[in-house]
Amino acid sequence: MFVLLFAHFIVATAALTVLKSRPRVSAVLGICVFVATIIATLQWGRTTDGVREVSFNWIGDLGLSLHLRLDSFAVMMVLIISVLGALVLAYSLAYFDPDETTARFTGFFIAFAGVMSGLVMSADLFTMFVFWELTSVLSFLLIGLHSESGHARASALRALLVTGAGGLCLLAGVALFQVELGTTSFQELANMAPTGTVITVAAILVLLGAFTKSAQFPFHFWLPGAMAAPTPVSAYLHSATMVKAGIVLMARMSPIFGDLDVWRWMVVVAGGITMVLGGVRAMYATDAKLLLAHSTVSQLGFLGILAGIGIPGATYAAVVHLAAHAVFKAALFLSVGAVDHAVGSRDIRTLSGVGRQMPLVAILATLSAASMAGIIPLFGFATKEKALAVLLKADDKVGAVGNVALAFVVVGAVLSTAYSVRFVRGVFGTKKDCAPSHVHHAPSFLLVAPVVLLSSASLIAGLFAKQTGHLFDAVATTLSPEATGKLALWPGVNTALIVSVIVVAVGAAIGYVFPLAATARELPVTGDKVYLSLLQGILTGSKKITKYTQNGSLQTYVVVTMGVVIATLMYSLATDQLPHFDNMVIADSPLQFGVVVLCIVLTGVVTFTAHRFVAALLLGGVGFAIAVIFALFGAPDLALTQILVETIVLVVFLLVLRQLPSKFERSIKGSARTAQIVFSVSVGLVVALFALLVGNSRQAPSVGEEYITRSSPQGGGNNVVNVILVDFRGVDTMGEITVLAVAALGVANLVNMARRQRKPKVVEASQ
Amino acid sequence: MIGRRSVILTEADRWLFPVVLLVSVYITFRGHNAPGGGFIGGLIAGAAFIIRYLAGTPLTDRWHRALNPTTYIGAGLVIAVVTALVPLAYGDTLLESAIWKWNVPAIGEVKLVSSSIFDLGVYFLVIGVVLLSLMSLGADPVHDEEVGEES
16 A cells, blocks of 8 residues: 555655656656556455555654555545546646646645555554545645736635644544553544543544534635636545545544534534535536536535434435535536637636537436436436435434534535536526637537546446445445445435425526526625634734834843843742852962953953954953963864854954944943843843852762763764764764754845845945 | 964964864774764864864965865765764664775774764864854955955
8 A cells, every 4th residue: 555655645746846847747647646546445445354554653752653544435535536536637638738836736636545545544543644634735735836826826825724723623532542542543542432521622622623623614715716726626626525524533433423512513504504505506606617516515515414414324325415516527627628628718608608618518417416416317316316305304313403404405405406406507508698718629529528437436336326326335334334225226215206206397497597607695794704813813814923023123122032042040049049159269379360351351351442353352262261261171063163163253243343333332321220230240241150059069970981981883973063963962073963954045145135235335445 | 364464374374274174084084983073074074164263364365166065064964964964874774884994904993983973973074164253253344345356
């Protein structure tokens, strides 16, 4: 399994690097990977009872590892991902011109398929989280594929922020499970059947994560925006695969937590509102692709209810409808893309006569739309019948919440039929008051072939509903042992069928009568507006905080920093037991004493000198004197470093001084100046006192001895100081040089910025 | 350039520059057993560039390509980080030292410790930092524009 996943990433990397100029080659390679995955998955699914586990030790010290488990449900999902992946990639060969953007698309796309396969195969929540976040990032990159467009960037950011916030909720849930139960594995969780407040909170957090990913209310608003991505991306990520991640998670978790009242109500209410809201919005969309996006939101709400409600039969219905939706929605997106490619428009108000000019696409899209509407004999009919039948009986099992779910689903189903009719009418119909659209060129083979396959799949699966239903038996029972069910082409006259007939009739009537140009009234509160004002609030808030904490005054910074230092030092001086000064040595030698006196004198003079240049030289002198002290203590490395640093710093100091006036200005006078002096002196005194105390309070033995004995055998060197730097404490050194590099780059950038700002003024020569 | 060029410094730089660089490399590698090491070596090499700079030999002109300080910083950091990570691939801990010994005819035993390579990264990084400070703080606006016109 890992080999196949890695194959995705290798091809993706190649597509982004060496094959950058040949996106078609990488697309073909990608299709090969998808086909290989399909074959391997089918093989595994057949030979090993559909369960195959692999784990990969990631960071052993932290107990982190990735567990993949290929059970029947994962097999189904991987097949959906790979089959649709191959079809959409083939489609994209005809859809895009082979340029650099296409290379990026191909690379991200294949990588996404790999990540998504990993997600559905995850055996525990942690592994799923890792893949989950990767899909968010790749979706961000794919939505923002046309990075020159501001709209695409904003949409990409919105999707990333919403799903990223959900990812954080998921992570919090995962952490709670890990801390509380010591495991995040789906199987172990199911075996434990845990309960308790913490577990409930964790489950809700996980559910929130699933909601953001699968665009459930109130996080539904990012998905229509994601349509800024090219059509193949929308078809694949934002209808067939990525947005199903939340459904997958709910399907995995609901057998465990479905009995929690709060879980069930959240799922049903959020899913129900999503379903109805998406349906209503789809009725007002005039861009065919946006219409499909809203319909996806609506269908996700439907799937969310089925997958999350925690009734075994509903789980079965969720699984079959998930497959049905992936097939018909991808086909619909791809046919819109084909129309867009041929006509150059997706506006259902102006498209006219397209059906007559592109009959094949029109028939195929109508088939898929019929599947979406739930019309016999298509796949969507069988799955919707199953869902209705289950929900009609849900009352007995789960009480009132079942009836609420049923009500939402019936309203949603009416809208589904209505927007399906609206879609077909809008895209392919002939309008009286519109001039026929001009079809520039017939869609090429690759643009139509995937649609042919997908739409006929909807038809065949519907015609042979009984056999198709059996294929999903194992899939559903993997999730929940009692989740069995049957599909049927003709279920016989029962309540579900009667409801269904009424639903379709009403929906079709609405869809037929409803004006295509209808525009919705601007709602006072939408998810999008809330998101924007939240984002704006966070931005202005952080700006305000920054303005307050980083006010740009060097003096304030120094006072705050030093104030904190002496406050903590004084606190520890006041509370800790004071050490004895019995064995304190004033100086080892007269020379040492002399050097220290020199240091003090030089420092004293610095405070009184009026010239910056003199002050810099005197400070340099202090530095060299300290180097002498190091040398006297027998630390040649330190002394050498000190001398060199001092030299270089002095030169750099002088370079800077050229830009400054030669004398210090006294801008502060009177009591403020006195306060400054008092503050500076007390900082100096406290630090000096603390150094004295610390030097005399050693209790533990020095680590020096140990380092010296270990230096040569383990570090391979006789210079202990150096061995400590590059080996024993090498990580410290690595951190330090990184800081050094960052600081130097920062200084250089600051200087360059200042210079650039000053440039217009600089004319006068300094010579 | 600060003030007029000094002939003494220019001549001194011409002779000292290669010697100091050589010394700095020596100090870097000897650091494992005697005072020295990458940090000190890098500072010594930096000092060579400082002399060159003070002598008025332009750093940004002839040397521009070879002396891009950020390249030094980046290369140094990469060397250090890679050396630190390599032991992980062999199942050791971060920065675990490997000690290699060869018997070279006529010279005798030659010993190389992997942490010397880490030190080399430090060396390059420090050179880069010194160069970067010299170039950014040392160049004054007017001078910059002249250079820009020449090149």
